[in-house]
Amino acid sequence: MNNLVEYLRSFQPLSDATAEAVLKISRPIKLEKHHLIHRAGDICQHIYLIVHGIARVFYYRDGKDITSHFILERDIIAAMDSLYSRQPSYYSIELLEDCELISVSYRKLEQLYTKFHDLESIGRRLAIECYLEENERNRSFQMYTAKERYLQLLEKHYDLPLRVKLGHIASYVGVTQVQLSRIRAEKVAF
Amino acid sequence: MNNLVEYLRSFQPLSDATAEAVLKISRPIKLEKHHLIHRAGDICQHIYLIVHGIARVFYYRDGKDITSHFILERDIIAAMDSLYSRQPSYYSIELLEDCELISVSYRKLEQLYTKFHDLESIGRRLAIECYLEENERNRSFQMYTAKERYLQLLEKHYDLPLRVKLGHIASYVGVTQVQLSRIRAEKVAF
């Protein structure tokens, strides 16, 4: 999974002509830890596939930095709210490790959508995935406690606490860093 | 806005051939207050456009009934989580008034997606709208207090408290009915 075409094909088949057109608008880039690939207030213009590394989406509330998503390798990042609404984003995106990315202009991608039906079909699938993910996050806040969210996060990405700061995870699961520290103290490992 | 084609055309143009095909799979129906048009655990098979009336999406947590969405006339309802994931839904949908609806089989709609590129493009747009709505709901829980969410809900639908029970609104904004009653006591009207 080191190029965007492979990623897209994991959803649905893609004709060679479409694949070639997508490849033509893909740009591999390397950026280092702490780089902000998107700033709140800007309109998102690019989608990135993470080939290697990790990033987080975050925003500020009352001066406090709240993480809303972690994105790991083999997944795509963008300020989706802005990408889809064409309005300034509420979120910023920060790389938490040195990263290898593949960058695509969303404007160019949309042009390909109108040209290639098979690509637009995948585009629909991508939007659906975004919805489902956002819905799951909503549900996890509605139906589970912070502790349960933390444990579920560990199940998915057991190594996350080793790669990112506790404070980022705490705001992601919806408590203070102090409280998450207490939650961790309750259980044996991690 | 009394048919689905008009609704879809509010997003993007639709060729007459596509419109006709959509019309052919639309069924107008009338159902009365308290009818459950979808039950949690079932896989969602239909999308409904509300021509007249109001509905809510809800689920149970610890035996308590929590409303996650209100849907008013001129908007579409479905158990989106299940519709898109093809898994059993976490939500039920209840009509809160006698309703006129237009019903469409999602299976048939998907068949039309592959046949008509212009429809699939709108389908992508619909999924994006679902994402944006879900994202906004997430943000409102993250960034605002229950009181603020209540006031924002009033701004959008000033007559909602006259049409639905306080308890439903309370669970929607994320507090108990008792607490929402106190919130309302703080302000002048409604």
Place this chain on the structure above:
DNA sequence: CGCCGAGTTGAACTGAATCAAGAAACGTGG
């Protein structure tokens, strides 16, 4: 060797949930 950021731990505080009781609105049948 001492500083600094990250994490842990303790104590006090606070906002919302819960429990409980009363008031108002609603509708159903006589």
Place this chain on the structure above:
DNA sequence: CCACGTTTCTTGATTCAGTTCAACTCGGCG
């Protein structure tokens, strides 16, 4: 059309989970 019972809404008192503030530990690094 009224009377009664049920449901909905309000209000008060208590309780509790999580925040805040603050002190302390630990480990890496200049």
